[in-house]
Amino acid sequence: MPDVFVNYRTGDEESAATMIARELARRFGRERIFFASNSIEPGHRFPAELVRAVEECEALLAVIGPRWTGVQGADGRPALDAEQDWTRREIQAALDRGILVIPVLVGKTTRIDRTVLPEDMQELADCQYKRFDHRNSESDLAALGDALARLLPDLGAVDQDARAARERTEEKSCKKSAKGAGHTRMRTRDIEQRVRGGIGNLNGDLGTFVNEPQGPVNTGRGSQYNAPHFQGDNTGVQFTAGDNSATTHQRFERERRSSDNGR
16 A cells, blocks of 8 residues: 555656655655556556555645646646546545645745636645755755655654664764773773772873882882981992883992091
């Protein structure tokens, strides 16, 4: 059962109607869009197929170009005036059944004047329309498809473009999460546990850390010299490389006795 019936008049913007039907079929599925030249199988009776499709659809798109009201029938009169004109009959049937009717004005076509319409289809002039311009075909077709997906839930459920957009969003989210997991940085406020003892090195914002040092410590690039004084025979001079890659050197000297100073 088709959800959308594409109505158009031969001699007035068939190309626009073809583009609209083709794009909607791509987006929502061919079986959901009725377009007479594509949807009626060879050998089938088109009057019965047209009536059935209009009665079963959820929305009718009336594609209206600048020649829509001026196309003449075989008798030389405007085709719109003929009660058996199929373009007219399809729109009338949709209006009578309370089906959503959306005029699609092509190019610079203006809103239909009620006075040029047969009395039994003047309601068409009151229906809010959408526009389609060949110069903006991509954006206009997308806007028309978006409107149908919003108005007809069954179409929205099979919308290929909406599904593709969700998949792209999910893929970007997964890539962002994976990238973030591989570059986690530690910050000072994230450190809550107290580690006791030792010298360590943290990547990120913290750098080298020293916990509870018991003596002089240097974490720079130069050497550190310590000259503590010991009671007894020896004094020690100790220096340590700041990047923890050098060795510790100590020098011990015998302390001079006060009695030696007088010699």
